[in-house]
Amino acid sequence: xxxxxxxxxxxxxxxxxxxxxxxxxxxxxxxxxxxxxxxxxxxxxxxxxxxxxxxxxxxxxxxxxxxxxxxxxxxxxxxxxxxxxxxxxxxxxxxxxxxxxxxxxxxxxxxxxxxxxxxxxxxxxxxxxxxxxxxxxxxxxxxxxxxxxxxxxxxxxxxxxxxxxxxxxxxxxxxxxxxxxxxxxxxxxxxxxxxxxxxxxxxxxxxxxxxxxxxxxxxxxxxxxxxxxxxxxxxxxxxxxxxxxxxxxxxxxxxxxxxxxxxxxxxxxxxxxxxxxxxxxxxxxxxxxxxxxxxxxxxxxxxxxxxxxxxxxxxxxxxxxxxxxxxxxxxxxxxxxxx
Numbered sequence: 001x002x003x004x005x006x007x008x009x010x011x012x013x014x015x016x017x018x019x020x021x022x023x024x025x026x027x028x029x030x031x032x033x034x035x036x037x038x039x040x041x042x043x044x045x046x047x048x049x050x051x052x053x054x055x056x057x058x059x060x061x062x063x064x065x066x067x068x069x070x071x072x073x074x075x076x077x078x079x080x081x082x083x084x085x086x087x088x089x090x091x092x093x094x095x096x097x098x099x100x101x102x103x104x105x106x107x108x109x110x111x112x113x114x115x116x117x118x119x120x121x122x123x124x125x126x127x128x129x130x131x132x133x134x135x136x137x138x139x140x141x142x143x144x145x146x147x148x149x150x151x152x153x154x155x156x157x158x159x160x161x162x163x164x165x166x167x168x169x170x171x172x173x174x175x176x177x178x179x180x181x182x183x184x185x186x187x188x189x190x191x192x193x194x195x196x197x198x199x200x201x202x203x204x205x206x207x208x209x210x211x212x213x214x215x216x217x218x219x220x221x222x223x224x225x226x227x228x229x230x231x232x233x234x235x236x237x238x239x240x241x242x243x244x245x246x247x248x249x250x251x252x253x254x255x256x257x258x259x260x261x262x263x264x265x266x267x268x269x270x271x272x273x274x275x276x277x278x279x280x281x282x283x284x285x286x287x288x289x290x291x292x293x294x295x296x297x298x299x300x301x302x303x304x305x306x307x308x309x310x311x312x313x314x315x316x317x318x319x320x321x322x323x324x325x326x327x328x329x330x331x332x333x334x335x336x337x338x339x
Contacts, residue, residue, distance in 0.1 A: 049180070066163065
């Protein structure tokens with residue numbers, strides 16, 4: 001406090017310095033958020049849910065395993081698939097874009113019913129289908145996907161209840177989760193299933209963070225480089241202004257025993273104070289504005305960024321002040337005595 005009293009300036013000076021830091025930090029956050037959101041828009045649907053599924057293979061499917069899978073919280077829709085001896089593949093889907101609501105309702109009402117590709121009955125003349133020795137009545141045709149052609153692999157749909165009773169082995173499971181879960185959260189789902197005795201293998205967890213860095217690394221680095229250059233020039237300009245207004249006072253204080261290390265620390269802590277105040281305002285801005293624009297930035301991410309930024313500002317300012325104050329004491333006094 002004594003330092004600020006000695007080097008007191010009009011109120012608008014610290015306000016302008018703080019505003020400059022707020023502008024720098026906010027620009028970096030907003031531009032980074034815009035780039036991340038642009039990429040994320042490609043992997044989320046209109047509701048903001050992740051379109052990339054959690055995938056794994058289940059060694060054996062029974063009624064108990066089927067119930068466990070259906071009871072997983074936060075699952076928007078799912079897909080189970082297994083190959084059979086007589087047909088190429090069987091797929092069970094929940095309420096999603098693959099089957100219409102009417103067809104899904106028919107499957108629910110007819111446990112021994114099956115949905116076949118469009119044109120299957122016309123080409124084969126069949127009204128029933130044998131799957132793993134069990135007879136299923138054809139209750140509808142899926143006209144939203146590829147129509148059936150003779151010799152083409154057959155994809156049919158049965159209800160989840162019927163599927164889990166078939167005793168399939170090597171079931172391929174895809175879970176489409178609500179929201180935008182992290183890879184760690186998806187991993188916990190797999191761990192919870194394994195803890196219930198389910199034999200799971202060939203796990204594929206989508207990783208938004210790593211995918212982002214691989215696919216968007218060039219663009220992100222360009223944005224960050226430009227913005228860090230802006231922040232760096234801003235710090236240099238502020239430092240030059242602050243130090244130029246302090247040189248004469250520091251020179252006088254050094255004649256009374258102020259060391260070079262202590263003098264550089266005073267300047268560094270002054271700039272750090274301005275930066276810390278700006279950081280508080282940026283955190284408030286994050287909650288009021290930035291967080292509403294995107295949920296890909298967490299509070300902890302912004303806090304870590306600001307803590308690192310403040311540490312860099314303190315270190316950079318201290319180094320630059322040390323360089324300036326390393327001049328012989330006599331030359332400093334001579335340079336500033338007539339100001």
